[in-house]
Amino acid sequence: MQAVLYVSHGSRVEETRKEAVACIEKAQAYVNVPLWKICYLEIASPNVEDGVEELVQKGATEIAVIPVLLLSAGHYYKDLPEEISHVQQRFPSVTFTYGKPLGVQERLVDVLVDRIEAVTDRERTSLNLLLVGRGSRKPETKRDIESIAHKLKSKTHASSVDVCYLAACSPTFEEGLETSLGREGEGTVVVPYLWFTGLLIRSMQKKIEELKAEGHSIEMTHYLQDHPGIVEALADRVNEALQNKESFPVLS
Template sequence: MERQGVLYISHGSRVPEATKEAMECIQLAMKKIDIPLQEIVYIEISKPSIEEGIELLVSQGALRIAVVPVLLLSAGHYYKDIPYELEKAKERFPNIYFCLGKPIGVQDQLIDILAERIHEKQTTVSPDIRILLVGRGSRNDETRRDIESIADKLKRKLQVQSIDTGYLAALEPRFEQALHKLLSETNSPVIVVPYLWFTGILMQSMQKKIDSLNSDGKEVILCRQIGNHPAIVAALINRVMETAEFNVNEYFYQGV
């Protein structure tokens, strides 16, 4: 079989801790994948870039490259930014086969992680507890459907009456709007569950807002991000293997 490479594409961040967390998570997956040529790159801000990562793999002899988005959901980066970079790479390396894999998506094992993050903060979860699930948000309609699906699955897993949703960008209600609405409806604590893979600016801004509310006498509890949980490392490994297997059949990405 021609030499296989794997290109992991993470988001990138101005927060060093976020880049470190992403790299550590991906490296956990890389150690369990028997493919010698593997590189980590970033969509923006951090280095190396997608273009630089492809150059590295090709220079090491890769003829087939499995492109794995280290993203939770399908949105602008998946539908626009990454394909744009692959189109450029295909023009430059016409004899290299590229296969673009899927983001992690809505999986039951991720619902388990969210439930675990809630139990870390709230050992006993009563049916009437108020929970706010917060997604990154995008202009793609699929994002809202996915977040609402995740909220419904989490509600059933926890056996609670309802879970509200909010977004950090592009979609309504925005995080702060949804949070203020919940606080106006209850005197009980509100649990905020970020549907974010790694820490970064978004987690910091949420924490800052919550700290401000808590100093005003409210009780808002922010759960940890998904992070390097073993279940999401396993989900990432599955995506890599799916994408690498597609590289030997008709589904490889060859541009237009």
């Protein structure tokens, strides 16, 4: 029996977990596999092994593991494959296949455009955008964020689109803010390329409010959350995984 295991990052913030569940439930409505489960890589429960165990107990013989991740980084290449490698030893008769993160897609850039338009006046044509990524030591992360920034520039009337990162990469969020605020134009719009709320979003919001209190013209868009474009993209990744049945990488 085919099953789907959604693996979200995990957070201590209850609102983050609720948002993840809500988005996944909306995507699952477009997936014709009735047996499915949500689990987490860290911090929250159930973990990956518990999620697999529950699916197996309900009759799963094939499990499509779907990383609920925006981009390919350490969790996709290392952490999740290690978890599944461990679980495979416990359930050797179960076939595990691997889905892909959402990656760089035009429709996800369109989500960012929607988020920007929600906080700006359409007549303002010289805004500076600051695209904020989570960051990773994997070089693909910077490449992907820069690609998204390039696409965002072509879809908006922004004067500039700078990029920065919250961890592991440079420029940092603080450096990005300094660069963007120093540019000529009608102010800065901070665009977080983050899926759900959490401590990072809250920290950014606090910094933006401080800058606004100091007189800076700056706004921050809503994060991606469960925008219809995001839900559609996640559902498509699940259906692709069910059709393509890509095996997990063999870890040395």
